[in-house]
Amino acid sequence: MSRLAFVLNGPNLNLLGKRQPHIYGHETMADVETDCRKTAETHGLELRFHQSNREYELIDWIHEAREVAGAIVINPGAFTHTSIAILDALNAFEGVVIELHISQVHKRESFRHHSYVSLRADAVMAGFGTQGYTLALQRVARLLDAAG
Ligand code: DQA
Numbered sequence: 001m002s003r004l005a006f007v008l009n010g011p012n013l014n015l016l017g018k019r020q021p022h023i024y025g026h027e028t029m030a031d032v033e034t035d036c037r038k039t040a041e042t043h044g045l046e047l048r049f050h051q052s053n054r055e056y057e058l059i060d061w062i063h064e065a066r067e068v069a070g071a072i073v074i075n076p077g078a079f080t081h082t083s084i085a086i087l088d089a090l091n092a093f094e095g096v097v098i099e100l101h102i103s104q105v106h107k108r109e110s111f112r113h114h115s116y117v118s119l120r121a122d123a124v125m126a127g128f129g130t131q132g133y134t135l136a137l138q139r140v141a142r143l144l145d146a147a148g
Contacts, residue, residue, distance in 0.1 A: 001095060001147040002070035003044060005140050007036055007133065008061055009051035010077030016102075016130070023103050027130040039134040043141035055079055055086065062089040070147070071096040071140040073133065080105075080115045087116040096143050098136045101126040 009029065012019060017028035027035075033049045040047040048069075050061050058076065065072050072093060079086050080101070090097055097120055104127025105112040118124055123139065125132045 001144055002068060003144055004046040004048065004069045005040065005071040005073060005137060006061060006065040006069050007033075007047065007049045007137075008058055008072060008074045008076075010055075010058055010075060010079045011053040012077055013051050013075060014053065025102065025129050032130050032133050035130070035134050036137060039137045043138065045137060045141055045144070047137075055083060059085055059089045062086070062093055065095070066093045069093075069095055070144050071098070073098045073100055073136045073140065074117065075100045075102065076117055080117050081111055082116070084116055087120055090117065090120040096140055097121045098139065099124045100128075100132050100136050102129055102132060103127060 014029055016024055016032065017026050029051055036049055037047060052058055058079065062072065072095065074097065076083065076086055099115065099117045099121035106126065125136055128135055
């Protein structure tokens with residue numbers, strides 16, 4: 001399987017480090033990308049890292065991943081709880097899908113407890129802070145190693 005992984009981030013995550021740091025921490029998206037690139041290099045993964053506030057852009061990247069990637073790590077932000085379109089796009093992707101939330105969504109408002117994306121995700125991470133991204137990539141590397 002391809003050792004290319006996409007890390008996709010949804011709406012408002014461009015404000016990471018600035019918005020509600022008591023919930024999302026002080027690291028910025030740029031810091032997260034740097035950490036992800038280091039982890040990817042250590043584990044022999046190629047990486048495409050994106051953030052968008054637009055649902056269609058996330059869908060287009062999932063379609064792109066469908067052609068070339070072995071895994072997607074996705075933090076869909078609030079689209080997690082609303083987007084059947086992102087679920088449909090992920091259902092058309094055959095590789096590994098890890099859903100990631102920086103915060104522990106199950107400890108928060110009840111509208112955050114439901115995820116459309118979880119219907120497709122092979123694993124779900126919540127509450128690991130921004131460290132979750134590098135942990136998710138380690139898992140991706142392990143799964144891609146096992147897939148050969
Ligand atoms: C989030 C949790 C979502 O409920 C929220 O809308 C976000 C971020 C997280 O990373 O904890 O934007 O996905």
